[in-house]
Amino acid sequence: MATTITVLSQKGGTGKTTTTRTLVDVFRRVGLRVLAVDMDPQGNLTDYFAVGDDLDPTLADVLAGRADAAAAIHEDVLPASIHLAEAELLLSGKIGRELTLRRALGEVAGDYDLILVDCPPALGLLTVNALVAADAALISTEAEYFSLQGVEQALEVVEAARALSPDLTWIGAVLNIADMRTVHAREALEQLREGFGAKIFETPIRRSVAYAESAERAVSIVDYRPDLGADYLALADEVLDRLGRQGDREALAQLRADLGV
Ligand SMILES: Nc1ncnc2c1ncn2[C@@H]1O[C@H](COP(=O)(O)OP(=O)(O)O)[C@@H](O)[C@H]1O
Numbered sequence: 001m002a003t004t005i006t007v008l009s010q011k012g013g014t015g016k017t018t019t020t021r022t023l024v025d026v027f028r029r030v031g032l033r034v035l036a037v038d039m040d041p042q043g044n045l046t047d048y049f050a051v052g053d054d055l056d057p058t059l060a061d062v063l064a065g066r067a068d069a070a071a072a073i074h075e076d077v078l079p080a081s082i083h084l085a086e087a088e089l090l091l092s093g094k095i096g097r098e099l100t101l102r103r104a105l106g107e108v109a110g111d112y113d114l115i116l117v118d119c120p121p122a123l124g125l126l127t128v129n130a131l132v133a134a135d136a137a138l139i140s141t142e143a144e145y146f147s148l149q150g151v152e153q154a155l156e157v158v159e160a161a162r163a164l165s166p167d168l169t170w171i172g173a174v175l176n177i178a179d180m181r182t183v184h185a186r187e188a189l190e191q192l193r194e195g196f197g198a199k200i201f202e203t204p205i206r207r208s209v210a211y212a213e214s215a216e217r218a219v220s221i222v223d224y225r226p227d228l229g230a231d232y233l234a235l236a237d238e239v240l241d242r243l244g245r246q247g248d249r250e251a252l253a254q255l256r257a258d259l260g261v
């Protein structure tokens with residue numbers, strides 16, 4: 001059965017989608033079967049994987065009860081569409097509304113090792129669904145003065161989701177899009193470590209324009225700039241470690257050696 005990781009934050013622009021797609025990419029390279037789920041109506045993750053135009057059905061149909069998850073998976077992506085926002089409204093009136101994604105993914109969990117879920121830029125019903133469906137919550141936060149509050153707010157929602165899904169754990173928070181040359185970013189990291197200790201991943205993801213360039217070209221940062229992709233390879237290793245997947249860490253070490261990073 002797949003382990004499901006949900007990537008969330010309390011707002012947009014914190015690097016959630018980049019983290020999701022890059023971790024999906026790295027985990028696939030080490031030979032894992034990975035499903036990417038796009039819970040953001042903006043569909044950035046879906047666009048990145050470019051699995052096709054006018055996909056039908058999509059996650060919106062799954063949440064609305066019109067399609068099975070298996071039917072809505074296209075090349076190991078469960079895509080978003082603009083209808084996802086409507087699906088959220090529709091869901092809000094239903095009993096068991098928080099459990100919809102969990103139930104849907106249960107049907108396909110046997111086909112994958114990992115399922116990664118990318119969240120919308122708000123802590124609403126879609127994010128709650130993504131958390132209730134997950135085994136592990138991974139919080140992304142930008143390096144700024146309000147990082148600490150942002151992580152605290154996201155954690156409150158993780159706690160609320162645990163009421164419906166007691167096995168859900170908080171795997172950690174990653175300091176993202178961080179210019180570690182600035183005092184500002186180093187202070188943000190220090191504050192986070194003071195507040196949350198070892199829950200903050202060792203590896204911050206450094207800020208670089210190469211991310212926007214690689215996204216535009218639909219190329220993984222691991223290929224576009226392996227020296228920067230090294231951050232995500234290190235983060236992936238920490239995630240596998242926290243999930244207790246030691247065998248996969250060995251495969252990842254081999255990948256890192258092959259890439260020379
Ligand atoms: N490490 C990084 N350095 C610089 N820019 C980044 C980095 N990671 C992501 N970005 C860019 O920041 C923007 C927001 O990232 P994204 O992953 O879409 O965040 P979210 O999904 O939280 O809204 C995008 O334009 C993306 O290309």
Ligand SMILES: [Mg+2]
Binds near residue numbers: 016017018040044119
């Ligand atoms: Mg996003």
